[in-house]
Amino acid sequence: MGEFELIARHFTRPGRSARPALALGVGDDCALLQPAPGQQLAISTDMLVEGRHFLSTVAPERLGHKALAVNLSDLAACGAEPLGCTLALALPRADETFVAGFARGLFALADAHGIELVGGDTTAGPLNLCITVFGQVPAGQALLRSGARAGDELWVSGGTLGDARLALEVFRGTHALPGEAFEAVRRAMELPQPRVTLGLALRGVATSAIDISDGLLGDLGHVLQRSGVGATVEVDALPRSAVLAAQPQALQHECLLAGGDDYELLFTAPASAHAAVLQAGRQAGVTVTCCGRIEATPGLRVINAAGQPVPTPWRSFDHFQ
């Protein structure tokens, strides 16, 4: 099967009732999108490479999910409502089983968020997935990295921070887990849930937000730098699964603070908005946990529940380190 046929068979879904914003989808030189009046378009792009962002062992359907999820997570971190995405795909060969599974996983998540694949490109080459997502947000209401203020509380979403990193350590062979525990953390790694609804609920509540892709400390560092502030994180307050909580403390700390691949939202809000944040979490059906405080003193401090400093010997994940 050739390139055009492969695309046509798995990536065009004729006759689907498109969103009002989508004027023209796959099949022309460009897709045409019409954001609602007064809305800004939020755009993000992520490239996934085998061995870096996913392992060859991942099921194609889960890979389709994850490729879109990590992009939707960027829209969530801006408080943007998803509209559509494009997909560019390099494949070593025209592997229909892979493409069919990948498309199934991608479209299942796209449908869950009411968005369409509006365009794309397919080519032969080492496996590479590049998705660009588009969302809309009322002008001036986007959650930015630059809005954290001294005195703000620091929050994190979800209940399984660090599980993706724990799964990676098992795949790497540096750690072992019983089968069921491994399946649970593997799910966290392969099927992250983008916090889109929470991002929308946090508009007007949170002062800044970022999604945790490179590790909590590294991503928080971007917020602190952009906002010109410092922070203290309480590691014992960070939410973790029963599986992670059963691991040695040093491993827990590494997974929680330097893990990456979590795709939870890390955000700040004034202490006066504490109840509003909890309400936003309930509204979105997502646990939100206060795990620290933004301070005027520059730098990033990590303490335990007793207030003692916790060592942080890891660097943020850097693809070229």
Add this chain to the structure above:
Amino acid sequence: MGEFELIARHFTRPGRSARPALALGVGDDCALLQPAPGQQLAISTDMLVEGRHFLSTVAPERLGHKALAVNLSDLAACGAEPLGCTLALALPRADETFVAGFARGLFALADAHGIELVGGDTTAGPLNLCITVFGQVPAGQALLRSGARAGDELWVSGGTLGDARLALEVFRGTHALPGEAFEAVRRAMELPQPRVTLGLALRGVATSAIDISDGLLGDLGHVLQRSGVGATVEVDALPRSAVLAAQPQALQHECLLAGGDDYELLFTAPASAHAAVLQAGRQAGVTVTCCGRIEATPGLRVINAAGQPVPTPWRSFDHFQ
């Protein structure tokens, strides 16, 4: 140098006066873009892989140009005004010479079209470049593939159709050219000029348009299929360089009709708009040549100046054939 530093050094240009449409550029989870009221957003994405879309011999600066050019060409084919782009880049290693040259070439073309790089992603991996471009076009005025009508004239832009393919044949070793001639066709292959201004001038004049990326016949086939019409192309009317015109006829025909990588516009317009098309070409400073006619009879016929059928034994370029 790490990933973040590499990006910061070469891909952020702080303090640049952004377009009015650009609310927030590189450095947050999303870029924010505000199309003018009443405009649709045109979006296209292209992925370039070494050995498929470019050779390892290409200078990084030319590669930066070409990666953006092929995307701008899609906006041109829709008659859209470019606003911005994102870049996702997989690099085998953090090679600063490559990145610096690539960024130079990309920004030179971006500046020529008044657009900004609004976001991106960099990762380690086999060399892969994925650019997504955004443009705007008044609602309902985009040039589509579906608008060709029987009786329309068929036009092509530019004067060096087929040169990119001729250069590829030299690189492949199937053909030889003297040094100067080779440099000229190599330029056509490595530095294509997206016909953005022509695309804008053709709004309201052309009935359909596509850019020639996979070869004239293959790309025309997409227009005919979408429009439900047929066409006759006169091969002797197709514009070609002096270098190509000096090659054997069979090679000329293959380069002109099945070459690909031309990034010229192939478009249709009513015969009554003949003068308006020539005027659009003058306005854009681009040669436009009438090279055939759209017909009600399905199928694609190629004839020479004497009206005799010309054999077309090639398939459209398919990345998986």
